[in-house]
Amino acid sequence: MMSLHIVVCIKQVPVSNNLKIDPVTKNVIRSDAQGMMNPFDKNAIEAALDLKERHDGEVTLLSMGPKNFEITLREGLAMGADRAILLSSRAFGGADTLATGYVLSEAIKKIGNVDLIFFGRQSIDADTGQVGPIVAEFLDMPQATYIHEINPVQNGKILATRLMENMEQVIEVEIPAVITVRSELNEPRYPTLRNIQKSYQKEVEVWDENQLAADPNRIGIKGSPTIVRKVWTPENQKKVAESLGNHPDAAVQKLLEILRDKNIL
Numbered sequence: 001m002m003s004l005h006i007v008v009c010i011k012q013v014p015v016s017n018n019l020k021i022d023p024v025t026k027n028v029i030r031s032d033a034q035g036m037m038n039p040f041d042k043n044a045i046e047a048a049l050d051l052k053e054r055h056d057g058e059v060t061l062l063s064m065g066p067k068n069f070e071i072t073l074r075e076g077l078a079m080g081a082d083r084a085i086l087l088s089s090r091a092f093g094g095a096d097t098l099a100t101g102y103v104l105s106e107a108i109k110k111i112g113n114v115d116l117i118f119f120g121r122q123s124i125d126a127d128t129g130q131v132g133p134i135v136a137e138f139l140d141m142p143q144a145t146y147i148h149e150i151n152p153v154q155n156g157k158i159l160a161t162r163l164m165e166n167m168e169q170v171i172e173v174e175i176p177a178v179i180t181v182r183s184e185l186n187e188p189r190y191p192t193l194r195n196i197q198k199s200y201q202k203e204v205e206v207w208d209e210n211q212l213a214a215d216p217n218r219i220g221i222k223g224s225p226t227i228v229r230k231v232w233t234p235e236n237q238k239k240v241a242e243s244l245g246n247h248p249d250a251a252v253q254k255l256l257e258i259l260r261d262k263n264i265l
Contacts, residue, residue, distance in 0.1 A: 004057035004153065006048040007111060008081070008118045009104055009135070010041040012065055012072040013125040037072045040120025042079075042188035043181050047150060048118050049080045050186065054152050058082050060111060064092055064103055070204045077199035078191030085111070089208035091219055096226035097126075101134030103219055106212040108139060116158070119180040121146055129180070136178035144171050148184040 012035035048059045061076045063069050064087040073084040087107055095103065108114055117139075119132035129145070136143035149161035153175060162169040163182055173179075191199070209219060217223060242258075244251035259265045 004051055004055045004115045005060070005113055006051060006057060006116045006118060007060045007062055007108055007114050008041070008044050008048045008076070009062050009131070010045070010072065010076060010120075011038045011063060011123050011125075012036065012069045013038045013123055035068065035072065037075055038120055038123045038125075040122060040124070040181070040183060041076075042120075043183050043185050044118040044120045045076050045079050045081060046186045046188040047179075047181050048116070049189070051116070051150070051153070052080075057115075060085065060114075062104060062107055062111075063087065064095070064100060067206070073204050074199045075191065077202050077204075078196045079189055080191075080195060083205075084202065085205045085207060087208070087212075088206050091209045091216070094221035094224060095219065096224035097128055097130040097134060098225060099219055099221075099223035101131050102138055102223060103212065103214060104131070105135045105138035106214045107207060108135070110207075110212060115153075115175045117141070117176070117178045119178070121180050121182050132178055132180040139176075139178070141176050141178050142173040143178040143180075144173050145180045146182055147179055148182045150179070150181075150185065 015034045015036050045059070045061070051057060052059050059081040060083040061073050061081045062085050063073055067086070067088055069086055069088070073086055077084055085107065087103055092099075092103055108117060117132075117135065119135075122129035123131075133143055133145065144158075144160050144162065146162045146164055147160045148163040151159040157172050157174050158177065158179075159170065159172050160179065162171055163184060209216065215223075244254045256265065
């Protein structure tokens with residue numbers, strides 16, 4: 001049985017909807033925002049740990065963001081991952097999905113000898129689902145997206161099932177490969193007290209642009225062709241409640257009249 005080296009790319013997303021927006025770049029200011037691990041990424045970590053246990057492998061966590069993202073990487077270490085790397089530099093700031101995918105792919109090249117790369121299906125803050133496929137393209141690897149069932153690796157191939165809106169698709173890919181997973185795939189494990197303690201004994205490696213063979217014109221804002229024209233907060237609209245009375249039959253009759261007037265019935 002072959003040993004696997006699996007990289008799981010994870011993201012810290014804001015906990016609150018009350019976010020600060022940079023007035024110039026129109027990007028979310030993440031450095032002081034309270035965050036949590038993107039929920040879909042927990043499913044990706046669980047999938048990697050399951051394959052690690054089946055194949056006696058190694059799981060490396062990879063994330064890009066400010067220094068406070070370290071807490072999210074430690075949560076992944078507490079789940080059972082072996083290694084954690086944070087890509088953190090002002091030069092990476094303001095990256096869109098293309099620039100993010102490029103930096104992650106350069107980091108994966110530096111890590112080397114990677115068999116599988118896991119992503120959650122999408123992040124809950126941006127909801128694009130683009131970064132996994134972008135990394136696959138940069139690394140020239142096959143990809144399988146929206147996976148909700150994975151079989152053990154056999155003969156250098158992995159058999160997985162994609163779950164889409166109205167169909168399932170069984171797909172076989174040769175490794176190395178990139179896989180994005182759905183929440184239906186598994187139930188992420190809770191970190192044990194022992195693993196939480198062990199997670200703080202492990203180093204979270206911090207890499208910047210100087211440790212990657214990255215083109216400076218393809219990272220951060222420079223490498224991001226996406227342009228956000230405007231960001232605004234929707235106004236809260238006050239609505240007046242209308243009483244339908246205390247008698248049930250009269251209330252039903254009045255409700256029907258209102259619905260008819262609005263052409264709902």
